[in-house]
Amino acid sequence: MEKEVLNFEEAAEFLEISTKTLNQILKDEDIPARKIGREWRFSKHALLDWLGRGSSKDYFKNQTISRFEETRKGKTENLIFHAKEILDIISRERSITIENRRFDFPEDVEMEVKIKKRTDTIKFELEFEWQTDEKGEIESEE
Structure with missing residues (x-):
């Protein structure tokens, strides 16, 4: 069974970015995530949806x-x-x-x-x- 909830490191790997970049995105953007205690958790489905809704034109x-x-x-x-x-x-x-x-x-x-x-x-x-x-x-x- 494929894992649906990712921790911080797994989410960075899933998005194919560094943990440093993911940390910056958490601070600068509205990425779907939930902090539970001291740990971040990410839904794979929500990350894909967030990624798909983005537009480079909105950024620039x-x-x-x-x-x-x-x-x-x-x-x-x-x-x-x-x-x-x-x-x-x-x-x-x-x-x-x-x-x-x-x-x-x-x-x-x-x-x-x-x-x-x-x-x-x-x-x-x-x-x-x-x-x-x-x-x-x-x-x-x-």
Whole structure:
């Protein structure tokens, strides 16, 4: 008899995602799940139904994603100083101009910073994400 109720790890495996991704989905989306005591439980049928109702258009419809990526070679201390300058500008001015394009940041902007070290290169990547309404204006929570 096939199992109908899945624990956390089994649900991640069933959806073919990592447990880290499933944990993020639990926080960010409305996935069918029930917490019983300290354990999460998932219905296979409900997960398939939830997956089938999703639409990529719904996800991207109201979202603006802006990315700034720059790769530089040089001494580590110079690269760290450059990265700090960028973050200081954003912190101070709540905006930054990149390639003649100005990005204004709302209060609730989510930011991801990645620094990747290669043999002779450090890749410094900033990614910013925030929700907008259909007119492109920042949504406010009232």
